[in-house]
Amino acid sequence: MSLKLRSAPPWAVLVACCTAQFMVILDVTIVNVALPQMRDALGLSTNGLQWVVNAYTLTFAGFLMLGGRAADLWGRRRIFLIGLVLFTVCSLIGGLAQNGAWLITARAAQGIGGAILAPATLSLLTSRFTDPHERRRALGAWSITSASGAAVGVLVGGILTDLLDWRWVLFVNVPIGAAVVALALLAMAESRPDGAKPRLDVLGALTVTSGLAVLVYGIVGTTSHPWGSAQTLITLAVGAALLTVFAITETRIAANPLVPFSVFKRRSLTVVNAVTLSIGAANFGTYYFLSLYLQQVQKYSPLQAGLDFLPVGLSAFTGALIGTRLVVRLGVRNQLILGTAVAASGLIWIAATVAPGQSYLGNLLIPLILFGGGIGLSFTPMAMGATQGVPPDQAGLASGLINATRQVGGAIGLAAMATAASSVTSRHTASAGIPRALTDGYALAFLIAGLGLVAGMLLAFALPSASGQKHGTERAQAAPDTRKAVSARARR
Template sequence: MSLKPRTAPPWALLVACCTAQFMVILDVTIVNVALPQMRDALGLSTNGLQWVVNAYTLTFAGFLMLGGRAADLWGRRRTFLAGLALFTACSLMGGLAQSGAWLVTARAAQGVGGAVLAPATLSLLTSRYTDPHERRRALGAWSVTSASGAAVGVLAGGVLTDLLDWRWVLFVNVPIGAAVAALMLLTPADARRKGAGPRLDVVGALTVTSGLAVLVYGIVGTNGHPWGSARTLATLGAGVVLLAVFAVTETRFATNPLVPFSVFRRRSLSVANAVTVTIGAANFGAYYFLSLYLQQVERNSPLRAGLDFLPIGLSAFAGALLGTRLVTRIGVRNQLVLGPGVAAAGLLWMATTLAPGQSYPAHLLVPLILFGGGIGLSFTPMAMGATHGVPPDQAGLASGLVNATRQVGGAVGLAVMATAATSLTTRHVRADGLPRALTDGYALAFLIAGLGLAAGMLLALALPSATGRPQETGATGGSTSPASASSAADAPAPLGSSRD
């Protein structure tokens, strides 16, 4: 008697990919509410707190392209499982941390796991959903989880920190990771490749990651060393040199470059990634400084602070759901103007009205809803613009690149905002008192984030007008739907096939 091979339920791949992406995004912000407790338990300094966030985002950003290429070259399913295993194991190690250095190291390694995992989630969906309607729905679900993950992370961090302990903001990934792995193992395996596969560009990943880390370290260090000091100039110079080495290596010497610079000839990809940088900077900065404002100025508990983030999560969720339908009517370009514009209005509103002791419903609720809704509207056109027309052998690269630019924008943007906020707070604290001085610093950070989003809104106008505008018919009667164009370009395997 022969046993029939088990077939995965139709929903298994989508649920596994969306849950994994949700977990990766969640971990960018889930630590924010727990930062004061981490500081007290492990003796972290103010700069040390930034590195709990940035250690994850920098390695995440630096290795995302490597993860995307690994998915293309080694198989998306096996890359997904490898990244998930590393991410889950490092979450456990971070929860067990006994010192600040231990925690930051675990967070950095966790970022590498997320970098391998995240591109595989998107490239699995784009390669295995062939029908344009199904692909749009899958990308919509992926966008919803991406848009709401950050806000849910803050709420979950507040609940876990208040009811259990700060360590559980990391421990929580362990059972979720195990469940996702079990689900992914039900899906069809990768097609076997004949012969030895191309080598990955590890040198490129190391140089871009170290260059970004040194650059951020130099920016953060300006709190104690002026911009014109020898130490700051040397550090920033070293970061620029490392990034230049990365560019030269990629264009001149790498056999299989981490980022083939020719990919930037696609205007939709280049513009979408530029807009993504501004969205990442605003998102990271807003969550980080709002969490500090609610706890250090308003003296809210972690649970109360987490609940105060709920309107952002709900509006981001609603915006992402609306965005999947709206993009079929107004196109990628128009929606990528609309989303950042709405989010910028919310941040600029907060920047101009923020004060100690103000009423949350009267002064913060509406701006936070605008911010969350605008970010939610942005995710679907951001993903569609960045992957529009990309050939199948570069699907993982494009997926990794859009994730990486968001993390790079977040890490560098947070460093710039934190430096500006700390400098202003230091100048105002003697005259105005600590609560007012802290609020002034946080308001400046929101102003910088809002202006960045406004710049992203203007950048989106450079997208090709046909990008993502379905049902547009030219002289030949052909459709320019982004889903159908992408589907034709990618020529992916059907859902449930063993082809990667």
């Protein structure tokens, strides 16, 4: 299927896509340090405060596949703009919230906007940059913004909350979003299929969206309902049943499936998505529990806690920047192994040494740099592996998969870590005191995140070797020339 692609300045597409992706990733963590202020201003309960974060994660994960496929079918620029406008408007509405229900609803709608927007950013880049060298550089820039966005979110959240007001962690998206909308309207080209537009697989869209949403709802709910409770088990069973119906629909019923399961025959895409589960879990868990440790145990202000995340963001940025060039030498597999191993070592170091009252410079700085640098190294090969060899008409699908996997991994990981940490804290409070008990719980959470990255590192060994990837690329590039030669001989 060919694509209509009018000329557009490459820098404009790159800037628009990277800025939009940065906003989406930023909002996963920017509210973390503002949560105590939100609780006081809006009278939120502990459970309600949790849903300020979870409402965004829930809808983001649930609608990512639909957003990715819609970009392929209806035009990437169009879907990009729809998602960006929805995300920006809901940020404004959330900043104006007068009660907890208002804020949580706005965050949920904001997550839908992010789910529509995020896959379009990556699919626009892969369709616009077709030269392997240019695509690697573009994906490197996208990876840098993705890798550093979460850490920068905590820093920006702390600065805005301390110097202005908690509402500005949401208002900050409005001028940025408006600027990106203007840039996309003026300079970004449309990319869409030729001929008649295929009908969207409605049943597949409904079952995968509702299945993921219900599944993530059940997982994040384990912080207030145990894993073995009737509510958790029933919710997870319903989510699994909906996803089973989705699988049957895609393989047996749908004429134009939302997710052609043949895409999973690509070993690189399948393995990279499995590795991404561990990266998403580690990212979500680390930012969440480190923010709590710094503010609840160390008693840091939001600004000071935010500044302490700066080395993580800088090391992630540096790692992604180096990784863009290093992946040419190491290959996707070796760099994913290296990145996850370095990040895991940082988290396991923190888990083994974290304690109340310890020095940030002496005990946390180096392992946090290792964690951030390792995650940064992982993002470029992760994006390359997920989209390598994928046809242009499935670019949105591939980018939706990788984004959905990261979000679902984050939700699963955070829920597991929160349950484990809460259990340890409850057992240790009477004997060790609150600061020590909280720290023991957080240490277990960091350990789980680190071991998850070790599992991701081991999974990465299943990827094709660098030489295998090179030969595969050469065969793919040679195929069109071979077809042309055969056609020419036939005409003669």
